[in-house]
Amino acid sequence: IVSRYREMTPKSEALFAQAKAIFPSGVTHDGRHLDPYGIYVDRAEGAYKWDVDGNKYIDFFGGHGALLLGHNHPVVMEAVGPALAKGTHFGANHALEVQWAQAVQALVPTAERVRFTSSGTEATLMGLRLARSYTGRHKLVRFKTHFHGWHDHMTGGYANHFDGTSPVGVLDGISDAVVLVAPNDRDGVREALKGGDIAAVILEPTGSSTGMVPTAPGFLEFLREETEKHGTVLIFDEVVTGFRVAPGGAQAHYGIKPDLTSLAKILAGGLPGGAIVGRKDLFDALDYAATAVSGKEKIQHPGTYNANPVSAAAGIAALDHIRTSDACAVANAMGDLVRDKINQVFVEEGVNWACYGTFSSFHTFLNPKGRKIDPLAFDALAIDYEELKGKPKGLSHRIRVAMLVNGVDLNGWPGGNISCMHTAADMEATAEAYR
Numbered sequence: 394i395v396s397r398y399r400e401m402t403p404k405s406e407a408l409f410a411q412a413k414a415i416f417p418s419g420v421t422h423d424g425r426h427l428d429p430y431g432i433y434v435d436r437a438e439g440a441y442k443w444d445v446d447g448n449k450y451i452d453f454f455g456g457h458g459a460l461l462l463g464h465n466h467p468v469v470m471e472a473v474g475p476a477l478a479k480g481t482h483f484g485a486n487h488a489l490e491v492q493w494a495q496a497v498q499a500l501v502p503t504a505e506r507v508r509f510t511s512s513g514t515e516a517t518l519m520g521l522r523l524a525r526s527y528t529g530r531h532k533l534v535r536f537k538t539h540f541h542g543w544h545d546h547m548t549g550g551y552a553n554h555f556d557g558t559s560p561v562g563v564l565d566g567i568s569d570a571v572v573l574v575a576p577n578d579r580d581g582v583r584e585a586l587k588g589g590d591i592a593a594v595i596l597e598p599t600g601s602s603t604g605m606v607p608t609a610p611g612f613l614e615f616l617r618e619e620t621e622k623h624g625t626v627l628i629f630d631e632v633v634t635g636f637r638v639a640p641g642g643a644q645a646h647y648g649i650k651p652d653l654t655s656l657a658k659i660l661a662g663g664l665p666g667g668a669i670v671g672r673k674d675l676f677d678a679l680d681y682a683a684t685a686v687s688g689k690e691k692i693q694h695p696g697t698y699n700a701n702p703v704s705a706a707a708g709i710a711a712l713d714h715i716r717t718s719d720a721c722a723v724a725n726a727m728g729d730l731v732r733d734k735i736n737q738v739f740v741e742e743g744v745n746w747a748c749y750g751t752f753s754s755f756h757t758f759l760n761p762k763g764r765k766i767d768p769l770a771f772d773a774l775a776i777d778y779e780e781l782k783g784k785p786k787g788l789s790h791r792i793r794v795a796m797l798v799n800g801v802d803l804n805g806w807p808g809g810n811i812s813c814m815h816t817a818a819d820m821e822a823t824a825e826a827y828r
């Protein structure tokens with residue numbers, strides 16, 4: 394398979410040879426690292442992308458989740474062109490930022506206040522600061538395997554730091570302020586909250602990496618009740634689920650109101666952008682007038698690209714389209730379809746894996762412990778998060794290379810993000826590529 398891959402991607406291999414001499418691992422994002430090398434993409438349209446050698450792929454990277462509407466959706470492109478022509482950066486307030494925030498509020502009613510950032514990482518960082526300022530407490534509760542970006546408080550507990558130790562390069566002391574709890578562990582949450590010193594609880598509402606370890610039914614309601622009881626701020630990290638699982642995100646789907654929500658990806662229609670949104674009183678810490686009255690120190694928040702006008706134009710167009718179309722429902726239906734079809738292939742081929750997930754994402758459970766499973770009746774809630782840690786990385790790379798040879802670009806789960814542009818025929822082709 395690797396030799397076929399090399400034969401069909403000589404230009405990508407040549408570019409990677411140059412990149413290796415410049416970038417660590419030859420890549421600009423850990424998730425784009427692939428053994429022996431990843432494809433170099435030349436252009437993209439709808440659900441597809443083409444590499445520099447002219448090969449076409451069904452794209453499941455989906456801009457790391459940003460492209461619910463697929464590549465170059467006409468409503469986004471029509472908004473971006475005129476915005477670009479007016480200027481890429483004003484270093485000033487502009488009408489589009491107001492309209493963008495109103496488009497967010499139209500979908501996410503808990504967004505009483507909005508502060509734009511440049512990325513999801515910055516959104517969760519600001520969420521934590523707002524929670525600390527509001528509560529006067531320092532500690533954060535997070536869940537093992539959940540991902541919230543790469544700033545210091547969010548890195549331990551992901552990948553190989555389930556024991557709560559600080560990853561290399563992160564101050565040891567940070568881990569003292571982060572309480573790591575296993576996914577869905579109610580006792581762990583109760584134990585952490587009972588001391589009354591937790592500023593915030595943060596989670597991905599559908600579970601780690603968009604449901605790789607799913608959130609158990611009732612757990613979000615439990616968190617809402619417990620955090621309220623202890624005066625702790627509840628942060629939903631909806632960087633992926635926002636505007637995806639439903640137009641109003643996971644909070645709308647489940648009918649639960651977090652105090653703060655981090656947003657990015659789909660928010661900016663495929664361009665860079667993020668936001669922290671939520672309850673008005675929590676945002677007083679960023680407000681000159683409110684802090685003058687309260688005497689509290691104001692949280693500083695600069696950021697050169699905050700509310701960039703071109704991102705704002707793309708974001709308004711994408712959010713308006715999501716509000717007025719069935720884009721989320723179409724992508725969700727394609728998710729059901731592709732999971733089903735891939736599992737049928739696993740059954741027919743006698744493969745002891747399962748394809749699972751919720752909404753418009755899918756994951757391949759590679760069953761590192763080789764337990765007997767029925768792919769068509771796979772219970773993702775029974776996955777032990779420790780089991781995923783044993784996921785054989787070499788195997789997932791081999792699957793991804795094999796899928797590229799068969800015309801499908803999976804992300805590293807391995808699995809993918811689905812857009813409203815994917816069709817039933819794409820799902821059929823993806824299942825056949827698995828076969």
Ligand code: PMP
Nearest residue numbers: 512513514540541542632633657
């Ligand atoms: N939170 C979640 C749930 C994410 O999936 C990501 C990015 N994959 C982030 C935060 C960080 O966002 P960004 O890459 O824009 O910094």
